[in-house]
Amino acid sequence: MTFGEGIGGAAGAAAADAGAAIGSIGDAVSGESGPAAQAEEELHPAWSGMGVRLVSSTEGEFLVRETRYPLSHRHGAHRLDEWHGVQEAMSAFGAGDDSGYRNALFLDLETTGLGVGAGNVPFMVGLAYVQDDRFVVEQMLIRHPAEERAMIGYLSAMLPTFTHLVTYNGRTFDWPVLHNRFILHGHRAFKWEPVHIDLLHPSRSVWRNTLASCKLSRVEEDRLGISREDDVPGSLAPAIYFQYLADGDPEPLRGVFAHNETDMLSLASLAIRFGHFLAGGVGTRVAMPEEAEELLRTGLWLERMGKAELAEPLYARFAEHPRPSYRSLCLLAERDKKCGNWSRAVLLWQKAVRTSGDAVLPDYEAHIELAMYYEHKTKELERALQLAEQAFELAAGRRAGLRARGKRPGELDLIRKRIDRLRLKRSKG
Incomplete structure (x- = not known):
């Protein structure tokens, strides 16, 4: 043929x-x-x-x-x-x-x-x-x-x-x-x-x-x-x-x-x-991507094409990559969250939190996601509150750095409400 x-x-x-x-x-x-x-x-x-x-x-x-x-x-x-x-x-x-x-x-x-x-x-x-x-x-x-x-x-x-x-x-x-x-x-x-x-x-x-x-x-x-x-x-x-x-x-x-x-x-x-x-040739017929971003994007594309079984080894390799970007960590974590793979999602968010301070304008998406996880999934209110307070500080600094071009004006209010709710829950034991 x-x-x-x-x-x-x-x-x-x-x-x-x-x-x-x-x-x-x-x-x-x-x-x-x-x-x-x-x-x-x-x-x-x-x-x-x-x-x-x-x-x-x-x-x-x-x-x-x-x-x-x-x-x-x-x-x-x-x-x-x-x-x-x-x-x-x-x-x-x-x-x-x-x-x-x-x-x-x-x-x-x-x-x-x-x-x-x-x-x-x-x-x-x-x-x-x-x-x-x-x-x-x-x-x-x-x-x-x-x-x-x-x-x-x-x-x-x-x-x-x-x-x-x-x-x-x-x-x-x-x-x-x-x-x-x-x-x-x-x-x-x-x-x-x-x-x-x-x-x-x-x-x-x-x-x-x-x-x-x-x-x-x-x-x-x-x-x-x-x-x-x-x-x-x-x-x-x-x-x-x-x-x-x-x-x-x-x-x-x-x-x-x-x-x-x-x-x-x-x-x-x-x-x-x-x-x-x-056809499953990544790593055999064609070279395995070296960059974390390309590993992730190749996996996401394969999954959209109905080849989820081929995407998973790329995701696993990405999760162990020494230099993933903050954005890509959050992207795969969001995918895992939707699929119910909470264990890897939490690991990715934790890794993103550790790397967030390296950016000129640190993001706080991973802090919020982890705070929600600890509040609703594991009921660890103290950890959730700590992450929410860190997210507030990052959001305030980011808003000041970006001025009017930052996140929605109500974003700080939403984080503040989360903090207040967590403090109330904690006070009730």
């Missing part, structure tokens, strides 16, 4: 209608010849050597560049054939079973702007999928806006042959932009409802507090071992395309092709990484 096995029918036919594959980068297969080579002769000489071919239909023309990688190709920390072992686990994203993940399409656009309105044109559409024993990266380029209609027509026939869509920020950008283009070009009846996996969201869930940002370029460098050399930043792609429209020189677009191709490979590598997470 291969990653993408089974797409060779309709999807393969759509690709075959566009012509034979050419082009080679890195480990990609090279040296193919045939109809594509003849089509290339019809192009302007400036396109020579870019590995593009001309696709013609009744709706017009556009360019396609196709690169094929063997599944043994390694992109950063992962080989493409690692998908074999994680397909079943990926059903946690909502597919119901693993069969569709053999028919997954990766998508990434290069556009003329940042919005999703009608003025933002996807001048390059990057797709990737597996056909037979090759990972195929197919990149469509329009040489001017009039060619978009032909490209959209090609996509309207190709996309429905896939059952799963993998993107990075595709829910709010790539897919809405592309869907709007279908409507704009008269494909109002076009309907495609794949299982959409937007990898931005799990990336934020796991790494939002441990990486400088969750941009794909940062995630791939810091977590996937991918280093881009001489890369054209995606932010420059629109300017390069507009320059091409102005002077007709396609040479700078070579860098945009390379950037988009790397994005497609990185999407596959990142999907494999999350597949390993869901």
